[in-house]
Amino acid sequence: MGMNDFQTDARLVQSYLSGKQAAFEKIYDRYERPLFSYILKLLRDRTAAEDAFQQTWMQAVKALPAYREQSRFSSWLFGIAHNCCMDHLRRETTRREDGFQADQLDRREHDGGMPDYLAEKNEELTHLARAIDQLPAEQRAVVLMRVHGEIPFKDIAEALDCSLNTVLGRMHYAVKNLRKLLKENIGEDLTHVLS
Amino acid sequence: MSCPEFEKSGLLFISGELEKEEAKAYRMHLRECDTCLALVREYRELFAKTEGLAELSPGPEIRERVLAAGSRAAVKSAAGKDTVFSRLSRALFPAPWMWGIPAAAIVVLMLLLNPFARNSAELDDVLAWNDDFLLESAMIEADIENVKTLTATPYLEEDVYSPVPNVSTLNDEFISIRNGIEDLLQEITGF
Structure with a gap:
């Protein structure tokens, strides 16, 4: 996503706020897939992801009149999405009686077989998707926001409401873990797999 | 394998977020640090x-x-634009029922000043003046007719009246002025 897209985002938001519905449709189409991919791969559950995705847009629509262009629209939107995911997990925690914790993202096991959202067009990418899926939630959030939102690290820090150093630290750990996971999964060095 | 500079x-x-000078400095570091270069x-x-x-x-249903x-929010947004007037009205009348206060004040003011009654009195005045004017003009017209008759009658010594030398011109001017005033009154009164 280039700088023009960010400028267009701001113009589309202005246009939508002046009452033009078509502008909202353009914004939605631009972010539908990146945002849903982020949410689904963070929550690892399609039904929950669809709920959180809708909730994100409802909150965004409500908050758009207060949106200021100082922060880029993508990081603003992904920040809302991240909060919706966290809310979803908190609700899950209180609903379950078996001590299900807020860090369930790290412990939830797939029911067997590979979830459809990890299916990729080739084996190398499938390995990479699975390795990302195995990362701790806070590292996965940074990686996914970078991968699907193409959001700069400084803006990820804003979206996740933490310091830049925290985000950079999580990313470094994420890459170290990916290297390790890929080695374990396919027995090869990360650089070899990716090159 | 790590380097504090890379951390x-x-x-x-890599993501192009360094300032120009910082990026230049790191590029210089990359020339000397194989660890950073590999990372x-x-x-x-x-x-x-x-x-x-x-x-x-x-x-697709989502x-x-x-x-x-x-779409619903766009319609709302267009309908309820935050203008200076709307912000001011919200500041003055935070609750909708508070609009009743100025409304009641306007009704009381109207009753006290009664602009319709005042207009009605003014209209009566104009109509009365119109009647006076018509009466006066009829009398003047009669006088002019008398003058015309007198001037047409042979001069009598016992008649002390001195006729106006150009009665016809005077009569025409009077009629013109009278018609103008009547038109003006018609415009004012509407009939």
């Missing part, structure tokens, strides 16, 4: 590879729902 600047360098290459390859990861869509919500 500090490596990721920001930058590895991270770049990783990021390039992740670009190939599939992106997924929610169900798109419809979100766009409908956006």
Whole structure:
């Protein structure tokens, strides 16, 4: 996503706020897939992801009149999405009686077989998707926001409401873990797999 | 394998988030640090590879729902634009029922000043003046007729009356003025 897209985002938001519905449709189409991919791969559950995705847009629509262009629209939107995911997990925690914790993202096991959202067009990418899926939630959030939102690290820090150093630290750990996971999964060095 | 410089600047360098001078300094460091150079290459390859990861869509019904919500909000937004007047009115009358206060004040003011009654009195005055004017003009007209008759009658010594030398001109001017005033009155009164 280039700088023009960010400028267009701001113009589309202005246009939508002046009452033009078509502008909202353009914004939605631009972010539908990146945002849903982020949410689904963070929550690892399609039904929950669809709920959180809708909730994100409802909150965004409500908050758009207060949106200021100082922060880029993508990081603003992904920040809302991240909060919706966290809310979803908190609700899950209180609903379950078996001590299900807020860090369930790290412990939830797939029911067997590979979830459809990890299916990729080739084996190398499938390995990479699975390795990302195995990362701790806070590292996965940074990686996914970078991968699907193409959001700069400084803006990820804003979206996740933490310091830049925290985000950079999580990313470094994420890459170290990916290297390790890929080695374990396919027995090869990360650089070899990716090159 | 790590380098404190990479921990500090490596990721920001790769994502193009370093300031110009910082990027220049890190580029100089890369010439001397094989560790950083290897890490930058590895991270770049990783990021390039992740670009190939599939992106997924929610169900089509969700798109419809979100766009409908956006549409409703757009209509609301267009209808309720935050103008200076709306902000001022919210500040003065935070609750809708408070609008009753100025409304009641206007009704009382209207009853006290009664602009319709005042207009009615003014109209009566104009109509009365109109009647006076018509009466006066009829009398003047009669006088002119008398003058005309007198001037047409042979001069009698016992008649002390001195006729106006150009009665016809005077009569025409009078009629013209009278017609003008009547038109003006018609415009004012509407009949």
